[in-house]
Amino acid sequence: MADLEAVIGLEIHVQLATKTKMFCGCELSFGDEPNVHTCPICLAHPGVLPVPNEKAIRYALQIGLALGCEIAPRSIFHRKNYFYPDSPKAYQISQYDIPICGPGRLGDIRIHRAHLEEDAAKTIHVGDSGRIHGSAASLVDFNRGGTPLVEIVTEPDLRDAAEAANWARLLRETVRQLGVSDVNMEEGSLRVDANVSVRPAGSETLGTKTELKNMNSFRFLQRGIEAELARQRELVGAGGTVEQETLHFDPASGSLTSLRSKEEAHDYRYFPEPDLVPIVPTEAMLREAREALPELPAARVERYEKELGLAGDVALTLATDPETARYFESTAAAADGIEAKVVANWVTGELAAALRQAETEGGAAESKITPADLASLVELVQEKKISHGSGKKVLAIMVAEGGEPAAIVEREGLAQMSDSGELEAIVEKAMADNPDAVEKIREGNNKAIGAIVGAVMRETKGRADGGEVNRLIQEKL
Amino acid sequence: MTDILDLSVLEAHNAKVAGELSPQEHVEAWFAAAASDELNAYLWRNDRGAGAAAIEVEQDWNAPIAVKDIFCTEGVQTTAGSRILEGYRPPYTATAVQQLIAAGLPILGKTNMDEFAMGSSNENSAYGPVLNPWDRERVPGGSSGGSAAVVAGGLAPWAIGTDTGGSIRQPAAFCGIVGLKPTYGAISRYGMIAFASSLDQCGPLTRTVSDAALLLAMLQGRDPLDSTSVGIEGGVSLPDREDLSGLRFGVPAELARDSVDAGVREVFERTLQKIEELGGEIAEVSLPNAEHGISAYYVIAPAEASSNLARYDGVRYGMRAGGEGDLIEMYETTRSEGFGPEVKRRIMLGTYALSSGYYEAYYGQAQKVRTRIAQDFDGAFAEVDFVVTPTAPSVAFKLGEKSDDPLAMYLNDFFTVPMSLAGIPAISIPAGLAAPEGGGPQLPVGFQIAAPAFAEQRLLDAAYALEQGIGFEARPGGGSGG
Numbered sequence: 027m028a029d030l031e032a033v034i035g036l037e038i039h040v041q042l043a044t045k046t047k048m049f050c051g052c053e054l055s056f057g058d059e060p061n062v063h064t065c066p067i068c069l070a071h072p073g074v075l076p077v078p079n080e081k082a083i084r085y086a087l088q089i090g091l092a093l094g095c096e097i098a099p100r101s102i103f104h105r106k107n108y109f110y111p112d113s114p115k116a117y118q119i120s121q122y123d124i125p126i127c128g129p130g131r132l133g134d135i136r137i138h139r140a141h142l143e144e145d146a147a148k149t150i151h152v153g154d155s156g157r158i159h160g161s162a163a164s165l166v167d168f169n170r171g172g173t174p175l176v177e178i179v180t181e182p183d184l185r186d187a188a189e190a191a192n193w194a195r196l197l198r199e200t201v202r203q204l205g206v207s208d209v210n211m212e213e214g215s216l217r218v219d220a221n222v223s224v225r226p227a228g229s230e231t232l233g234t235k236t237e238l239k240n241m242n243s244f245r246f247l248q249r250g251i252e253a254e255l256a257r258q259r260e261l262v263g264a265g266g267t268v269e270q271e272t273l274h275f276d277p278a279s280g281s282l283t284s285l286r287s288k289e290e291a292h293d294y295r296y297f298p299e300p301d302l303v304p305i306v307p308t309e310a311m312l313r314e315a316r317e318a319l320p321e322l323p324a325a326r327v328e329r330y331e332k333e334l335g336l337a338g339d340v341a342l343t344l345a346t347d348p349e350t351a352r353y354f355e356s357t358a359a360a361a362d363g364i365e366a367k368v369v370a371n372w373v374t375g376e377l378a379a380a381l382r383q384a385e386t387e388g389g390a391a392e393s394k395i396t397p398a399d400l401a402s403l404v405e406l407v408q409e410k411k412i413s414h415g416s417g418k419k420v421l422a423i424m425v426a427e428g429g430e431p432a433a434i435v436e437r438e439g440l441a442q443m444s445d446s447g448e449l450e451a452i453v454e455k456a457m458a459d460n461p462d463a464v465e466k467i468r469e470g471n472n473k474a475i476g477a478i479v480g481a482v483m484r485e486t487k488g489r490a491d492g493g494e495v496n497r498l499i500q501e502k503l
Numbered sequence: 504m505t506d507i508l509d510l511s512v513l514e515a516h517n518a519k520v521a522g523e524l525s526p527q528e529h530v531e532a533w534f535a536a537a538a539s540d541e542l543n544a545y546l547w548r549n550d551r552g553a554g555a556a557a558i559e560v561e562q563d564w565n566a567p568i569a570v571k572d573i574f575c576t577e578g579v580q581t582t583a584g585s586r587i588l589e590g591y592r593p594p595y596t597a598t599a600v601q602q603l604i605a606a607g608l609p610i611l612g613k614t615n616m617d618e619f620a621m622g623s624s625n626e627n628s629a630y631g632p633v634l635n636p637w638d639r640e641r642v643p644g645g646s647s648g649g650s651a652a653v654v655a656g657g658l659a660p661w662a663i664g665t666d667t668g669g670s671i672r673q674p675a676a677f678c679g680i681v682g683l684k685p686t687y688g689a690i691s692r693y694g695m696i697a698f699a700s701s702l703d704q705c706g707p708l709t710r711t712v713s714d715a716a717l718l719l720a721m722l723q724g725r726d727p728l729d730s731t732s733v734g735i736e737g738g739v740s741l742p743d744r745e746d747l748s749g750l751r752f753g754v755p756a757e758l759a760r761d762s763v764d765a766g767v768r769e770v771f772e773r774t775l776q777k778i779e780e781l782g783g784e785i786a787e788v789s790l791p792n793a794e795h796g797i798s799a800y801y802v803i804a805p806a807e808a809s810s811n812l813a814r815y816d817g818v819r820y821g822m823r824a825g826g827e828g829d830l831i832e833m834y835e836t837t838r839s840e841g842f843g844p845e846v847k848r849r850i851m852l853g854t855y856a857l858s859s860g861y862y863e864a865y866y867g868q869a870q871k872v873r874t875r876i877a878q879d880f881d882g883a884f885a886e887v888d889f890v891v892t893p894t895a896p897s898v899a900f901k902l903g904e905k906s907d908d909p910l911a912m913y914l915n916d917f918f919t920v921p922m923s924l925a926g927i928p929a930i931s932i933p934a935g936l937a938a939p940e941g942g943g944p945q946l947p948v949g950f951q952i953a954a955p956a957f958a959e960q961r962l963l964d965a966a967y968a969l970e971q972g973i974g975f976e977a978r979p980g981g982g983s984g985g
Contacts, residue, residue: 303731
């Protein structure tokens with residue numbers, strides 16, 4: 027049996043952080059008393075009509091542009107008909123064959139489309155199962171009903187669970203930086219469903235997919251996909267076939283249960299929403315949306331790699347969080363004549379470690395170290411005014427109390443030993459104190475040099491330059 | 504002076520301005536008249552008591568008005584003629600009604616109608632049929648049958664109704680009054696209970712063309728609560744055209760064929776002669792797709808209705824039946840008991856037409872026909888100013904005569920549906936009387952004039968000139984006029 031390749035596509039629902047709902051003037055809220063943000067429109071009283079939220083349309087345009095999507099010059103709303111208490115009209119206003127955002131790309135993953143729709147109300151099923159089946163009663167909270175959503179659908183370009191989770195993180199960060207959503211998975215303002223299938227490696231055709239729902243963290247998303255891939259691989263490996271179905275992931279047990287099979291799938295009877303006119307973004311709207319776009323993580327990563335020569339993982343670490351990215355860029359700008367790569371390594375390496383060590387809340391940007399001070403420190407090390415080890419010591423002090431590195435170096439007496447006579451004497455003493463090591467080096471065991479260097483560093487309290495110490499030892503041999 | 508109730512609204516206004524009629528007397532006369540309803544035309548009457556507090560009655564100069572029970576009125580029962588909304592008191596008032604109230608029009612009452620505006624005879628009301636004031640054994644037409652009957656029967660000086668495929672024009676014709684369906688988008692639909700959203704339009708039912716213009720002027724306008732509303736640019740003013748010289752009236756060859764009663768045809772021909780006498784010109788035009796209007800309409804309207812009526816599920820308001828511990832059973836019982844047979848028929852038709860695998864063959868095809876019909880009208884209006892037809896193929900028929908034959912009933916809309924599909928304005932004015940097929944006392948015949956989108960002013964001007972020329976004076980129970 028050939029290896030089975032995983033094929034994964036994601037559907038992401040993003041709740042837009044507008045002031046009001048998608049089609050009425052009710053305030054958006056999270057965690058308020060149930061059913062306080064309702065009106066005749068979002069309760070679907072007879073005779074009411076939807077009026078689209080202009081802000082939501084602008085936000086959708088921003089998401090589309092950030093994902094490199096083609097923006098439809100004219101898109102329309104459809105009605106998706108289904109009976110359920112979370113849908114007071116018994117249809118959801120969504121977009122169907124002409125979404126506002128067409129094909130695009132984020133990172134290596136192609137976006138199929140992104141469209142505007144309204145969220146359903148929240149149903150709470152009273153009973154042990156927590157689901158409608160077997161519940162003693164179901165309660166509906168219409169506060170959430172009508173919240174603007176953008177649904178983003180990827181092409182099935184993802185090949186494993188970790189990749190899917192990582193890409194979803196990038197997407198969340200991208201949307202978060204647009205400022206159009208809270209993207210909080212626990213609160214449900216970002217919801218990720220996964221379409222999962224397997225196929226023989228090298229095959230071009232798609233296998234039968236299942237749809238996974240209810241994964242409310244990236245960890246659960248990864249675990250859910252892993253569990254489903256394992257199930258499908260075992261099934262197909264044993265000669266079975268995957269049934270198209272919708273699966274509910276239980277994060278507590280890690281199990282997947284079937285919500286409905288293909289036979290039970292709804293016929294949503296989509297048709298164009300006659301109560302709404304087409305969305306035709308004006309040139310001005312598009313221009314405003316473009317101008318409102320910040321530099322997004324994917325673009326920043328590319329710039330760091332190509333223009334600043336950073337390694338891929340370092341670029342990704344810096345670019346993902348806009349605060350850290352800004353901090354890094356300010357530091358690099360302040361560090362005169364020093365390669366950005368070196369500064370990047372300090373920010374993601376030494377500084378990150380020092381912050382971790384000190385158990386500081388927040389990242390570099392919130393620390394007591396200003397970009398200018400960090401730049402000075404990097405300069406001191408690069409210009410060999412202090413040793414790398416001293417640099418770390420200064421950094422630890424800066425993390426704890428802030429301050430200028432030069433002053434700290436002065437105060438702590440960490441300046442590199444510039445008097446080579448003094449250092450030479452210390453080296454000679456260290457060699458005399460470690461005759462075994464000297465002997466071993468002479469026999470060709472270069473590792474033994476560490477013992478002598480260590481002794482010199484102890485003696486000089488780290489103020490000696492490691493390279494100079496090495497040179498002196500070799501010279502004396 | 505003549506009886507107050509014989510005056511049109513404009514005539515009464517002029518009398519009031521001349522000091523010949525007291526505004527108070529005028530309003531009281533109409534409230535008293537409304538209270539004498541024997542036609543089952545009102546589902547709710549404003550007794551101006553405590554129960555009616557939600558509708559503010561201002562004793563303004565303006566004439567009180569009857570409102571079809573499809574318009575939501577805050578705190579006042581609004582049923583759309585359906586059992587499923589029995590006792591439903593909306594938490595808000597429809598924009599159109601709000602505008603009337605703002606203009607100082609007291610609301611006389613809410614008028615009976617075919618359930619959810621589905622019907623051409625008013626026999627589909629869950630609250631019993633409305634009787635035609637000309638002959639109480641006959642239907643008033645539908646679905647705005649109550650609104651037409653109150654105006655014709657002296658129970659209201661004017662009324663508003665809604666027209667989806669003829670629901671203002673056909674009952675206006677059957678009751679011998681004026682009924683105008685404005686351009687789609689001329690008047691807000693907010694608060695008007697939806698039947699078929701892409702077709703529904705509010706409009707006036709009045710004694711005269713001038714009154715229709717007065718009412719339209721108050722109703723039209725862009726409403727921020729209705730994205731599809733645009734209003735009528737330049738507004739509407741009282742018509743004052745005296746002749747039809749220089750105007751061309753097109754008679755569609757395809758719609759003038761058979762299935763029109765002889766009496767109706769005679770009145771139609773006579774009206775064409777009258778147009779020529781008034782200086783107008785009659786031409787034949789071609790609307791090759793119009794005869795498919797009924798087929799397209801009875802796919803599109805039920806399809807939209809199947810979705811619009813899905814909200815009546817017993818969960819949030821209105822009737823609830825069954826459902827002890829089972830949601831689906833509650834939905835089913837509520838809807839089975841709450842909806843009447845015609846509504847259920849259309850929900851099923853519409854659900855089928857939209858279902859996967861049939862959508863293109865039915866809904867998709869119907870939309871293509873609709874586009875073609877609109878293009879046909881565009882073509883016709885390149886040659887003529889108006890398109891004219893009989894409003895309905897017959898005069899008012901007997902109660903029960905067609906209620907077992909939905910297809911025969913649907914054919915009543917044959918002349919009115921094409922304009923609805925094209926979204927253009929059309930007016931029905933009383934053109935004369937004709938004996939029904941099978942004999943009986945003479946009954947009113949309507950003459951329909953259609954105009955290009957938003958050409959309401961031109962339409963009203965021409966209809967006014969023709970109305971003056973015809974001089975239709977007949978009243979229910981009175982002598983023959985036209």
